Amino acid sequence: MAVNVGPSVAPGDRVQSRALVPGPELTLVIPTMNERDNVAPLVERLDRVLAGIAWEAIFVDDDSLDGTRDEIRRLSERDGRLRCLHRIGRRGLSSACIEGIQASLSPYVAVMDADLQHDEALLPAMLDCLKAEPLDLVVGSRYVEGGGVGDWDRRRAGMSGLATALGRLVLKVRIADPMSGFFMIRRDAFERAVRSMSAVGFKILVDLLASSSKPVRLKELPYQFRQRHAGESKLDAFVAWEYLVLLADKILGPYVPVRFVLFSMVGGIGVVAHLTILGLALNVAHLSFALSQGLAAGIAMIGNFALNNFLTYSDRRLKGWNFLKGLVTFALVCGVGYAGNVGVAKYLFDSHSSSWWLAGIAGAAIGSVWNYAVSSVVTWKRK
Incomplete structure (x- = not known):
């Protein structure tokens, strides 16, 4: 038995037939x-x-x-x-x-x-x-x-x-x-x-x-x-x-990311803090150099992380457990950056093609770029 289903309607025609708002x-x-x-x-x-x-x-x-x-x-x-x-x-x-x-x-x-x-x-x-x-x-x-x-x-x-x-x-x-x-x-x-x-x-x-x-x-x-x-x-x-x-x-912005500028400024503050704590630990507390250096590095790293979290990455600020996890990843990232810093500086200095201060600047630059680039995507990654 034939069934009359009416004329076929193309999908586009059905859309056109609706009452559009x-x-x-x-x-x-x-x-x-x-x-x-x-x-x-x-x-x-x-x-x-x-x-x-x-x-x-x-x-x-x-x-x-x-x-x-x-x-x-x-x-x-x-x-x-x-x-x-x-x-x-x-x-x-x-x-x-x-x-x-x-x-x-x-x-x-x-x-x-x-x-x-x-x-x-x-x-x-x-x-x-x-x-x-x-x-x-x-x-x-x-x-x-x-x-x-x-x-x-x-x-x-x-x-x-x-x-x-x-x-x-x-x-x-x-x-x-x-x-x-x-x-x-x-x-x-x-x-x-x-x-x-x-x-x-x-x-x-x-x-x-x-x-x-x-x-x-x-x-x-x-x-x-x-x-x-x-x-x-x-x-x-x-x-x-x-x-x-x-x-x-x-x-x-057209020349250098402002976050990198802030990150570097915080790093500079960290260097001053490191040297201050190192001097106090050696000359006032009379601790060994190794212990003093470790103490200064640890406190400076925590301070750098806290300042960057509050200022440099204010829009991605970490809180609670995320703050602690971020501190751990930041320490790991900076550890690799420190190794790169020392490695590059030592290579340039040992090659006798660079003065000590130029080798030091090159190493610091490599470390800073690494720390900034990697911590941006690991520690303070976009949500």
Whole structure:
């Protein structure tokens, strides 16, 4: 018996016959770390000011411990525009924003904080500017006419002014507020910069502007910086350190990796510590040379590891048992580097073709490059 199955439909025709839903026009990338009480008020405000705009929000969470992800998950159950990207073992606003933007497909992307200090009412105007004008980037600025920093004290205002002045040293465009963390960008403009970005620290706008393959066409719109709604500020002395590292990377990056510079600086501190401890052990404690040398080497190596873990590899910082395992691998790596150092120096010196100081420098250079290269992929490997 013949069965009428109807006309055959090619797979492509079936796809075309579906009711397709267009993707969002605008993605908001919002980095979070312990911002639970700010999430719901922020989403409510975004829903109000972005009415009529197809938008989504990607919260990039650096492993919050206060239930931030649970709150995002609760809200997403009834609002499909909300997503969460959970990062483990990584930290930093700049790298969080980059990962959030890369996880989106919208033609326009905005970056803003979760603490409600940025004025969400400015977002529609930012989008209108990007659509109507030949611009790559629109920045929410505190330092153009009509903008402001609220009730900052003199110390914080002075630090912001100094950071702004330093930031302009590496920028390719004129901008009043390069330290702003509130901006909207075209995707193609972001793509031109992302492969050269350092992803260090908290100042992504400076990184982006300094990394673009051609000058960014930008416009600044004023807004008043507000008080944090809930939670605690992430600003501390370490944020300032990471900002200086970012600037150094933008200046030195084309010539030498800034991590290697930091690694070498820590190594120099280790040499001073080694000689100091060796001298105290020999001349004050009156220990044997072998015991004094071993003690000095051990303490200097532990100090070097701790400083590199805190400063050089702050974005890959090891904690708990990982700290102890990292110390062991670092010691093994440096042991091989020490052998290479001595071997190269001895060979050059014994060949009589090099003076003692040149042989010593060559050996130290070989050891430093080995220690840096191998510890980067063994001790502080990327997660």
